[in-house]
Amino acid sequence: MFEVICVSFAFFFGLAVRQFGLPPMVGFLAAGFAVNAVGSRIGLPEETHEILSHVSHLGVLLLMFAVGLKLKLAQVAQPQVLGGALLHFTITATVLGAGLAVISGLAPQGAVLLAVALSFSSTVFSAKFLEAKRDLGTFYGRTAIGILIVQDLIALVVLAVWAGQAPTVWALGVFALPLIRPVLHWLLDFTGHDELLVLMGMLLSLVLGGMGFQAVGLSSEIGALVMGLMLSGHRRAKELSESLWGLKEVFLVGFFLQIGMSGLPDWADLGWALLFLAVLPAKGILFFFILILFRLRARSAFLAAVSLTAYSEFGLIVASRALPEWLVPLALSVSLSFVLASPVNHAAQTLFDRWERRLQRFEPRRMHRDEQPTNLGNATVMVLGMGRTGTAAYDSLLAATDRVVGIDADTYLVQARRDEGRNVLFADVEDAGFWRGLDVTNLQAVILAMDHLEAKEAAARALRHKGFDGPIVGHALYESDLDRLHAAGATHCYLTMYQAGMGLAEHAARAMGLDGLPDATAEATAAAATTAADGAGPASRG
Known part of the structure; x- marks a missing residue:
């Protein structure tokens, strides 16, 4: 009961x-x-x-x-x-x-x-x-x-x-815990x-x-x-x-x-x-x-x-x-x-x-060291969110250009990616102050690789408000999210699981020596373009 x-x-x-x-x-x-x-009237146990x-x-x-x-x-x-x-x-x-x-x-x-x-x-x-x-x-x-x-x-x-x-006295053993890490x-x-x-x-x-x-x-x-x-x-x-x-x-x-x-x-x-x-x-x-x-x-x-x-x-x-x-x-x-x-x-x-x-009005003139403004340098592609998806996108882009910059709001993740040799900066994309001081003149494309849908929407709107007219590429788990991203200003949006399934099919076809299977990237691009035009996502939900 x-x-x-x-x-x-x-x-x-x-x-x-x-x-x-x-x-x-x-x-x-x-x-x-x-x-x-x-509870007492409906038999809630004591x-x-x-x-x-x-x-x-x-x-x-x-x-x-x-x-x-x-x-x-x-x-x-x-x-x-x-x-x-x-x-x-x-x-x-x-x-x-x-x-x-x-x-x-x-x-x-x-x-x-x-x-x-x-x-x-x-x-x-x-x-x-x-x-x-x-x-x-x-x-x-x-x-x-x-x-x-x-x-x-x-x-x-x-x-x-x-x-x-x-x-x-046994509580002193807590200090020995790092030894068993x-x-x-x-x-x-x-x-x-x-x-x-x-x-x-x-x-x-x-x-x-x-x-x-x-x-x-x-x-x-x-x-x-x-x-x-x-x-x-x-x-x-x-x-x-x-x-x-x-x-x-x-x-x-x-x-x-x-x-x-x-x-x-x-x-x-x-x-x-x-x-x-x-x-x-x-x-x-x-x-x-x-x-x-x-x-x-x-x-x-x-x-x-x-x-x-x-x-x-x-x-x-x-x-x-x-x-x-x-x-x-x-x-x-x-x-x-x-x-x-x-x-x-x-x-x-x-x-x-x-x-x-x-x-x-209450802000101090001298900021905390973790609050310093961000300068993108000469980067032409910006990847927002440097988790697994963003890092994979960053590494793939290096084959075409070395003018890539990653952005993330987690300072520890930023430091880890820097230690691995990537050009990654700390900033919170939902912070209006970051966008206010950002120069997007050199940017040619932006990738939205964050997990949070609201953060992607905020970033896309801020970019369009800054006058950026280049492609904004994002991904989503659900079809209902695609309309929101497009409404915010994204031009190319993909269903993550849908594209992953297409990639698996492509690898299977190559392993079997089959021809005629459309390239996953090209097919996904076409699907995204269709979505941008008519507001509908790919038929499959993955």
């Missing part, structure tokens, strides 16, 4: 909110409150809370492991990360704590602890949004995730101090590509990272993150992350259901939740100005601040152990902050474009 009620409520509430442009997680939160309200708590914990561990796979230790040690997190925590705990002591009647220690609970931002919420937008590797995304990690560490310290607990890399290569790959990810995140760290008095969440970091430089890290994606998403449904089921609020709880929600914008504004202080551009500071403007699940953990009487209003505040932050995160780039002139 547990799975019947929880799965049904989660699905239909998630489906309902998506019709209003909200992410399904908002529906899952609403489903949690609904199950809490009517052990539901315990089961959901376990399922949600597994989801959080898998999420932290996936985040770790995409991180580098150096990004946490950045001044804007450490300084930003500590400065925001100190100001919030001091100022908000003083205000709560006055209006809540709490003792100073309790008021400060409540302010601390509200100072944290949601790692689960932010990581999911950044992952969905494929922005975990961007400069602002790495800054936001780094701040979240530091906040989680602060939360663990607060909990340890409050509970009077300390890690065991080659073994883990070998194991990942040896595991293969089937279900054993999924089990290996679960072994590292849930067993070694989760249970292993917890056994020595450390956070299981940080343990899962560390195990992901151990494999972050491996060539198969992305494959491992993708293999765990569906499992992680299902378990995280339990996390959002659990928050909604924390308790039914009364009018007093609702009043406090609305007050905390009114304070929420100040949280983002403070992050914006702190990041500006560390010389980030207005866009990076704004997008990172928006990602961090939601209350944290760690606040609920702090409240459950130290301020149990505040658990329900805090749970409601966390839920409402997700509801408010979801559409804002979706529209973050649009909001920045609207307020860009006002926000740029």
